[in-house]
Amino acid sequence: MPLPNHSPGLLQGPSLLASIHDVSPRSESPVDQLSELFLRHIGAPRYAMLVVPDHWGSAPLVRGSPFATRLRSWADSGVEMFLHGWFHRDTTKHGSAGARFKAKHMTAGEGEFLGLDYATARDRMERGRALVEDVTGRPVTGFIAPAWLYGDGARAAMRDCGFALAEDHFRVWAPQQQDRVLAKGPVITWASRSKSRIASSLAVAALARALLPRRPAMRLGVHPGDVTVPALLRSIDRTLGALSKGGRFGQYRDLLEMR
Incomplete structure (x- = not known):
């Protein structure tokens, strides 16, 4: 199914791709807050939402619900929608040392698609895609695994x-x-689950604002938990402001037109 084109032209010069992760009924209020922050800098809904169909098995996206209506409204306004796993929870017993390291140290038990076999991964992808597209009335832009972790099956x-x-x-x-490969470079993101991770993400964001060379399709990702830490919100605000100077906000779908 072809993707609708909400944004004219190609990404040119220093541009930023911004996204809100872990969008689900349980995160509606934080997502509202982060959306407002994005709009203050972007001026239009040129960012992405990563939608979790049933976050941790306790927050299902239900057709016809108030949150489903809200999600469709965001999509109608131009916000890109990605499928972001199904549960966003890793329940796999990992066999390899590398996978166990990633599952333990790169995420707080949320690398859902790191250890899934092909059949299970495909089933969750197909069901998730059908649900999100039915709710929003338009195709998803793509799939992004929880914690950015993919196994071979996924x-x-x-x-x-x-x-x-x-x-x-x-x-x-x-x-x-x-x-x-359509874009390279680390995602600028924040972590709120411990004091040490808060401190390190604040430091990395400050370095990114000061030192990272501007390049096409720089990426910034935020999470609902970020709104619980005022210092993180201030850092996100400063980073959005710094990286948007002299550039323009793009959308992920624009990357498919680049050569």
Whole structure:
């Protein structure tokens, strides 16, 4: 299914791709707050939402619910929608040392698609895509795994499901174009689950504002938990302001038009 084009032209010069992760009924209020922050800098709904169909198995996206209506309204306004897992919770017993390290140290038990087999990954992707597209009335832009962690089964399922775009910590790629890399560079993001992670993410964001070279398709991702820490909100505000100077906000779908 072709993606609708809400944004004219290609990404040119220093541009920023902004996204709100973990969008679900349980995060509606924080998502509202983060959306307002984005709009103050962007001026239009040129950002993405990563939608979780049933966050931790306790916050299902229900057709016809008030939150479903809200999600469709965001999509109608131009916000891009990505499928972001199904549960956003990792219940797999990982066999390899590498996978166990990623599951333990790169996420707080939320790398849902890191250890899934092909059949399970494809089933969750297909059901999630159908639900989000039915609720929003338009195709999803792509699939982004929770915690940006993909196992072999998830990568194969993502290609076979026909998702146009995916991303991890360091790149955006096109699964339907032999995994062609569309953008490189780390995602600027924040962490709120411990004092040490708060401090380190504040430091990294400050360095990014000061030192990162401006390049096309720089990425910034925020999470509902960020709103619980005033220092993180101030940092996000400053970073959005700094990175938007001299550039323009783009959308992920624009990357498919770049050569």
